[in-house]
Amino acid sequence: MATIFILARLAHEKVTAEARAIRRDLGNATGRLHVYFRLVALLLALGSAGCLLIQSATRGMASQSCFSRLQMVWLLFGLTFLGACFLFPRSFYKRHLGIILSLVYGLLWGVLLFGTKIQGARSWYRFHGFCMQPSELAKPAFLIAFAWFWKWAEKWPFQARFAAGALFAGLWMLPIILQPDWGTTMIYALTTLVLLYCLGMNWRQVLAVLVPALAGISWALARHPYVRRRFMAFFGTGGDLSAVCWQAMQMRDCLIKGGWTGGLFAEPSSFVYVPYRYNDSIFAAAAELLGVAGVLPLILLCLGWVGYCCYLAGRHASRWTYPVYLGAGVMLSGQAFVHLAVNLGLMPTTGINLPLISYGGSSLLTTLLIIGLVERCAWEDKQEEASSMAIAVVSTPAPREKAPLVAGTPLALENGE
Amino acid sequence: MRRSVEERRIRRAWHLLIVFAVGAVVLFGRLAWLAHHVSGQQEALRAKHRVSQELWIPGRRGRIVAADGRVLAWSERRFRLLWRVPDTLSEALAERTECAQIQELAPLLPAAAALPTCLGREVVLEHDLTLSDDILHSVSAWAPATVSLHAYFVRQTLPGAPESALLGEVELDDEHGLERGVSGLEKRYDQVLRGRLVCLRMIADGRQAMVMDEKSEGERGNGDDIHLGEVSP
Numbered sequence: 001m002a003t004i005f006i007l008a009r010l011a012h013e014k015v016t017a018e019a020r021a022i023r024r025d026l027g028n029a030t031g032r033l034h035v036y037f038r039l040v041a042l043l044l045a046l047g048s049a050g051c052l053l054i055q056s057a058t059r060g061m062a063s064q065s066c067f068s069r070l071q072m073v074w075l076l077f078g079l080t081f082l083g084a085c086f087l088f089p090r091s092f093y094k095r096h097l098g099i100i101l102s103l104v105y106g107l108l109w110g111v112l113l114f115g116t117k118i119q120g121a122r123s124w125y126r127f128h129g130f131c132m133q134p135s136e137l138a139k140p141a142f143l144i145a146f147a148w149f150w151k152w153a154e155k156w157p158f159q160a161r162f163a164a165g166a167l168f169a170g171l172w173m174l175p176i177i178l179q180p181d182w183g184t185t186m187i188y189a190l191t192t193l194v195l196l197y198c199l200g201m202n203w204r205q206v207l208a209v210l211v212p213a214l215a216g217i218s219w220a221l222a223r224h225p226y227v228r229r230r231f232m233a234f235f236g237t238g239g240d241l242s243a244v245c246w247q248a249m250q251m252r253d254c255l256i257k258g259g260w261t262g263g264l265f266a267e268p269s270s271f272v273y274v275p276y277r278y279n280d281s282i283f284a285a286a287a288e289l290l291g292v293a294g295v296l297p298l299i300l301l302c303l304g305w306v307g308y309c310c311y312l313a314g315r316h317a318s319r320w321t322y323p324v325y326l327g328a329g330v331m332l333s334g335q336a337f338v339h340l341a342v343n344l345g346l347m348p349t350t351g352i353n354l355p356l357i358s359y360g361g362s363s364l365l366t367t368l369l370i371i372g373l374v375e376r377c378a379w380e381d382k383q384e385e386a387s388s389m390a391i392a393v394v395s396t397p398a399p400r401e402k403a404p405l406v407a408g409t410p411l412a413l414e415n416g417e
Numbered sequence: 418m419r420r421s422v423e424e425r426r427i428r429r430a431w432h433l434l435i436v437f438a439v440g441a442v443v444l445f446g447r448l449a450w451l452a453h454h455v456s457g458q459q460e461a462l463r464a465k466h467r468v469s470q471e472l473w474i475p476g477r478r479g480r481i482v483a484a485d486g487r488v489l490a491w492s493e494r495r496f497r498l499l500w501r502v503p504d505t506l507s508e509a510l511a512e513r514t515e516c517a518q519i520q521e522l523a524p525l526l527p528a529a530a531a532l533p534t535c536l537g538r539e540v541v542l543e544h545d546l547t548l549s550d551d552i553l554h555s556v557s558a559w560a561p562a563t564v565s566l567h568a569y570f571v572r573q574t575l576p577g578a579p580e581s582a583l584l585g586e587v588e589l590d591d592e593h594g595l596e597r598g599v600s601g602l603e604k605r606y607d608q609v610l611r612g613r614l615v616c617l618r619m620i621a622d623g624r625q626a627m628v629m630d631e632k633s634e635g636e637r638g639n640g641d642d643i644h645l646g647e648v649s650p
Contacts, residue, residue: 194433197429198426198429198430198432198433199426200422200425200426200429252451255448255451255452256451256452258452259452259453260452260453287448291452292448292449292452295448296445299441299444299445299448300441302437302441303437303438303441306433306434306437307434307437310430310431310433310434313426313427313430314427314430322430326430326433330433333437337437337440337441337444340444344444344447344448344451345447346443346444346447
């Protein structure tokens with residue numbers, strides 16, 4: 001009884017201290033709210049554009065409105081989560097990193113046992129019609145964990161830090177590889193490689209990472225025939241590959257038909273023959289509707305996001321937030337570029353969707369969480385920079401007062417008095 | 418030293434942006450090339466000649482499995498070979514001659530003298546065919562369009578099993594081709610055991626015929642199994 005009482009008291013004290021810290025931080029929320037509302041307005045506009053695209057792309061399907069309605073619900077839900085992510089300080093994530101990591105990593109392994117298999121990959125939790133993909137939701141946790149680890153190990157020699165960082169990423173990707181979800185694995189691998197490079201990896205270490213990565217790809221090709229078929233279809237080799245080529249060919253037809261200005265109301269549409277035109281092929285469907293002129297802003301937006309993250313990393317980043325900014329930039333823009341490359345026929349089909357635009361609750365939620373995390377870190381970095389500059393100004397010694405000029409002194413004579 | 422490390426990090430961050438900028442240029446170039454240089458006329462012509470057809474295929478009913486793993490009841494897909502005899506005798510005789518050239522089909526055809534009684538009707542040539550029978554492939558490849566296959570299910574039970582009395586009977590729903598439990602465990606757990614209709618969409622365009630929404634049998638359409646150790650008889 002005494003033990004239970006003591007544990008309960010400790011838990012109560014911890015929760016009370018936490019609540020006090022959050023209240024203290026929220027008390028100074030005025031500046032943040034201003035930024036938050038601007039962010040919400042922008043993301044709501046982009047997300048709504050995505051819902052409209054989904055609505056148009058699902059023309060002719062039996063469940064046409066269902067996708068766009070669900071996407072709008074997820075968008076509103078996600079903006080609430082973005083608010084929470086933005087309003088909580090990053091020290092909150094640092095303090096509770098153990099709980100966050102345990103939960104997320106547990107979900108990644110748990111899906112292998114309790115998850116539902118859809119299209120060959122056991123990647124989803126399904127509960128009464130509600131689906132959640134833990135490998136997507138693990139992305140912001142991965143960024144925080146990697147950044148924390150890199151800062152925590154800053155006294156280690158670089159070789160050891162690099163090896164441990166690569167091992168950490170490998171262990172994180174292991175349950176995703178076992179699902180198997182090759183598209184998401186590729187995004188994580190790309191993010192890790194870019195982070196290690198930007199944090200100081202040399203060319204020897206690049207090769208040390210690339211060699212096992214190539215070995216992994218070869219293993220995937222040998223172990224999973226459908227992966228091999230996709231590669232062979234892309235390179236145009238091998239027998240009857242019509243099933244695999246179909247999606248790529250129909251996407252190509254959409255892009256050609258769209259031309260420069262698109263055909264928003266033209267019939268018949270080519271995109272009705274494209275599989276997964278509401279998520280994996282949405283760029284091709286959008287290109288047919290809006291043309292090159294209409295989808296060019298999407299490409300510029302993806303470039304703009306990674307540019308913004310690079311700017312933050314270059315100008316305002318602390319040692320903890322530097323990997324967060326770059327990782328967020330690569331994760332979202334890299335995913336978008338892979339999606340675009342697949343739709344344009346520059347890569348084999350991967351099943352990767354377009355962040356913020358494609359239908360998918362988990363992906364939309366993750367995108368908004370990452371944006372919220374980046375904005376919060378940027379806001380705190382700027383506040384710290386501003387306060388450190390203010391301290392530097394305050395602590396500069398006051399200039400000595402000039403001695404008053406007395407008539408007849410040499411200085412007074414010099415000044416003409 | 419610290420300053421140079423930070424300067425290197427900042428430089429590498431800008432390298433990243435340059436790589437993405439080059440990628441964006443490549444993507445835009447590809448998009449512009451597809452929009453501008455590839456002729457849209459042939460593509461439009463092919464798109465105009467697309468044909469699509471939907472096929473509804475009934476899924477197999479689930480199995481009833483004993484606690485020790487013996488399969489007590491299962492369904493097998495069988496095929497019935499049908500010939501829609503033409504309305505006129507001359508056409509029927511001509512088609513019969515054409516079908517007789519298929520080695521496996523020849524012995525199954527009705528005699529020429531019996532054709533007048535079959536005109537305009539559907540005649541069963543053979544039933545209880547399975548996927549391993551060669552005649553299915555010959556018919557699919559060579560037979561005229563009036564020769565068709567009709568799929569159905571046959572419910573099999575394990576002979577001599579002590580649980581046989583509990584299993585019950587099924588009947589075939591002619592409209593959908595699905596089996597429906599009418600007594601015993603088959604009726605009680607019909608919602609779990611019953612298969613579902615699967616839609617397979619066939620699309621053909623100027624390049625090739627293609628099956629869209631292709632799903633393997635194991636993933637959807639078939640009913641779920643029940644295990645006697647988990648359910649109360």
